[in-house]
Amino acid sequence: MAESGVKIGLEIHVQLTALKSKLFCSCPTDYRGKPPNTNICPVCLGLPGVLPVVNRKAIEYAIMVALALNCKLSNKVVFVRKHYFYPDLPKNYQISQYDGIGSTPLCRDGYLQIRVNGKNKVVRIRRINIEEDPGRLTYPTGDIATSRYSLVDYNRSGIALLEIVTEPDIHTPQEARAFLTKLVSILEHLGITDISLEGAFRVDANISIGGGGRVEVKNIGSIKDVERALSYEILRQRSIVAKGGVVKRETRHWDSSKRITVSLRVKETEEDYRYFPDPDLPPITISDELVKQVMERMPELPDHRIKRFMKQYGLDEYRATVLVMEKWLADLFESVAKLYSNYKRIADLLITDFMRWVNEFRLTPRDVKATPQVLAKLLRLLDQGVISIKIVKEILPEIISKGVDPEDYIKKKRLTRIADEEYLRNIVREIIHKNRKAALDALTNPRAINYLIGMVMKQTRGRADPSITAKLVREELARLKEEK
């Protein structure tokens, strides 16, 4: 095996974007796009004398994730202070959770089953923590290394984060992608996060090969980039080993534009964060009653939804899985399925051409303009023979990016399929007349028929119904034979 000895562990940071307010104050969570330092209050700015108050909803959301990832829940929520000096951290400690004396993560020892290349695999979850997001640094006159000064924006400070830490059970970049895709689908099905929001989803990856040092790659912003960063790191580390070198233990930064990892610092020892329970936040008991309530409110999860799609819509596992792994796509599928009943055809449209264009245009689900009504109409027009599959492919990008109505579009562009036999027969006759040699040829060589059909198509700009055209060409050729 090519990737033998590769061990990958992931630390995933997900913002609980569905919350209305920050984790420890009442500032709103929609900080994106606001002028710097306007989405703040004394608490998330860490002014002297302020105290944090826990957003209870954040705990409920975290319990949901713990249950969905098969974790053992702690019976209490203990917040600790994690100390490190950094300008984006207003208190110079982060309120987080920790596995140690007197404290506990929210939950531990979970797992997630994934499917890679047709095989099932279990990735263990070490723990899940709730913590607060720091502010953001910007470098107005260059980058982190060259800027003469940096500016701090605390609008993000105090946003609730979940930190999900896996065991090093992942062995390939593909497995990492499969794991993250499923994880994100679960989080989206739980309705607690929208990872398409900038910075809502960040991954740190730990990679080691053989007996080499563990390298941590920080701040990877998308699933695709995780796959790229891991592939790059594996290559880099292998080439060091191949040259007889030793991979150092270090922290590296993922440069998403250059698509390489860059060394940040070499780690000599474990950093000492001086964790201790936050005396401002007494432990909160997680009662059985609360867990029961959360469980009752749990929405349908991806595994269950895939099975339901197979049963309810007669889809195969592949199609059902592809749809469900993108929650919004699965939602769109179900909305269209209410209006149009050839479910397999909806699935095929969505997972092939539709997604190709969404990716091509780099659209987030929010930006996709296609409504279920329009998609159902499109498929119906195809069924009725009003438009051909070729036309469907032509209109689809317009529908996705602009939300155009297919009927309006084909009227405007005169794209309806020509099924009028009288009209087509005239064209066929004209073509045969003009291409006498080819027509005679076609009497003995069936392949030449396709040439004639192609000519008809060309003349009608692809609008001629292919089966009617083929039928008419054969009929006219038969007449030609009789005439001879």
Place this chain on the structure above:
Amino acid sequence: MKYIYEPAYKLVDLFHQEPDKIFDYIDAVFNRIKSVESKVKSYITLRSYDSVLKEAEEVVLRIKKGEHLPLAGILIAVKDNISTRGLRTTCASRILENYVPPYDATVIKMIKEAGGIVVGKTNMDEFAMGSTTENSAFFPTHNPWDLTRVPGGSSGGSAAAISAGETTLALGSDTGGSIRCPAAFTATVGLKPTYGLVSRYGLIAYASSLDQIGPMARNVHDVALLLSIIATHDSLDSTSIPRIQRCNFLMELLDTMKKRPRLKIALVRELWKGVEEDVGKVLHNVLDKLCSEHMCEEVSIPIVHYALPAYYVIAMAEASSNLARYDGVRYGLSTTKEGRNWIEVFSEVRSKGFGFEVKKRIALGAFILSAGYQEQYYIRALKVRRILKVEFDKLFTKFDVIALPTMPIKPPRLGEAITDPIKLYSMDIDTVLANMIGSPAVSVPAGFANALPVAVQFMGKPLSETTLLYAASLIEEITKLHDLKPPL
């Protein structure tokens, strides 16, 4: 001298009958400040006479509209670690020398609602770390009873201001005795409430699990009055005791005084060690009289020996964390940043901004919390704290209160105690206990030794404030020492 040494509870009644008298009262207090402040040095920041007068006008209007204001027009000095909106709050530290909070602490909101008027911000040991107020980055405060001596600390400015007649009431904060120590040294009354009874929101943290804001005054009734205003649940403080009803401690106290229940009083032997002879004599004299009417019994709790070291471990650990935020980026002392890396900037700000005692405690606290030492120090200190709590819970099933000295010594001369840290820290031996177990405790004058104030302390189970106030009132009855005016 009219008004200046009048009890607040009497002034409040007067001001409801004749609201305009508030202006005369304010004039009197400001005149008093003018004549004694240069000797005592209680205040870091005094509000201007005009702005106080303006606020007084609003109070007078509210009274004339028929509102009943429990603190009608009463001037209150506030320790400079309690956030006051628009009023500089320094913690007696260079690092916050020019910091003006954009918000009021919850207790300040309550006081304003009740018609109280903040007169100024009082001197203290920097970040409340000390027992003499000499650790102020600005200047020491002098004891009104003997200007060559310290007023105690860390709420020394508040105690001195009350004692010198520069205010009627004051707020202090108490982490290991910081209200009770200066109350004892200035012959005033100070109460550290049950942990969680008074909101800490806006109190600049020293050691979060030990800090409490509390009332200070020249008599027990006034302490009860101010406590009634500030003691209530606050949703902004997660350590605030839930479902606490507002309580009129003054009414409850008067009620209890009428009923005169017989108290069961414990004297814990270990807490009387190291008491100076003349201090002990004054205390025994008073307690003998108290015990003639009430039941007193000597008990032994050997574990209290560990209370002081455990207290310092916990306090320093929490302090090192709480004081991490002062880095010169968002507020407070600042320095040039362009072209320098942040570590340089943080280090310069913290080196210049913090005094020696604060740096020492931050360094020790960081060490105590560091990996490999945490179990040896911090975790063990927490264990001591738990055992203390269990032991005293047990004791409080048999006794109503514990009587003990507030300070084992008389107020030291300026510069005398500060040279010997062990001696300085051991001053706290009888006060840290209440903070360690979250209990309320009150200090009340017991008499004088060598013309210097001596105080007795009562400690009770959580939420036994009324009982403590009752015990303190009994001492006032015995000694007749209240609303004392030092020979300034």
